[in-house]
Amino acid sequence: MRDNLRTVVAIGLAAYVIADIAHHAFGHAGLCWWLGGRIELLSSVFVRCSRTGMAVDLAGPLGNLGVGLIALLILRAAQGLSAAAELFYILLAAFNLMWFSIHLIFSVLTGSDDWALLLHAFNDTPLARYSLAGAGVLAYVITARVLRSRLAPFARPPSRAYVIVVAAWLSAGAIACATAAFDSHGVAVIWREALPQSMLLSIGLLFLPDRARRTLRPLQPPAEAPAIGLSWGWLAAAVVLCIVSIAFLGPGIGFKLPL
DSSP, X not given: OOOOHHHHHHHHHHHHHHHXXXXXXXXXXXXXXXXXXXXXXXXXXXXXXXXXXXXXXHHHHHHHHHHHHHHHHHHHHOOSOOHHHHHHHHHHHHHHHHHHHHHHHHHHXXXXXXXXXXXXXXXXXXXXXXXXXXXXXXXXXXXXHHHHHHHGGXXXXXXXXXXXXXXXXXXXXXXXXXXHTTOTTOTHHIIIIIHIIIIITTGGGGGHHHHHHHHOOSSSOOOOOOOOOOOHHHHHHHHHHHHHIIIIITTOBOOSSOX
């Protein structure tokens, strides 16, 4: 079973860029606009709003949660998805839900970033800190359990799933770095922001193939997913999303007046 690597990379790029947009544009910037604030800066790694507060901070990770859950619902409800479309929704769910869960764990344990104000609302007590971190761990475990079963048809042979997730993970890091290279805050943004959000927050992807392999039952293996062929549609979609990411989210967008 040989998948077309260019199409797999294109699907991974599309899934990650949408997760980035879900966090920064739909989440942080979207709620900023909804509350009547002015979006002073919208980039792939920063959002600056004239209004500050817990709601705007939490809107980013909650945007990832919402898009990730929608992807899972589509996987569950849709019938007759092509192998490429099914892989897209698997990766879309993975990037978004792992961003949500792993970021929650990191943020509350360090008392920084999007969840810091929520932790402060509970007076930063150890009970609140470890309860929120536990919620993040639980969300990650559930995500991994669901996604490993969805990835199982791509794990025959297991090396196939490894190639898919590594290609998607590396492509996420590549587009995140390429976009952040145009950020006005300097190249330090690449290793301080772009690499952590693209590769560290999705590191769980690399463990899914082994978990998927373990779900394969000798007597009742899942149907093998067809090979993913060359798709000009997925390649075009990835090119468009990458251009949008680099051209607009790279240098950042600012608005003088509320939209």
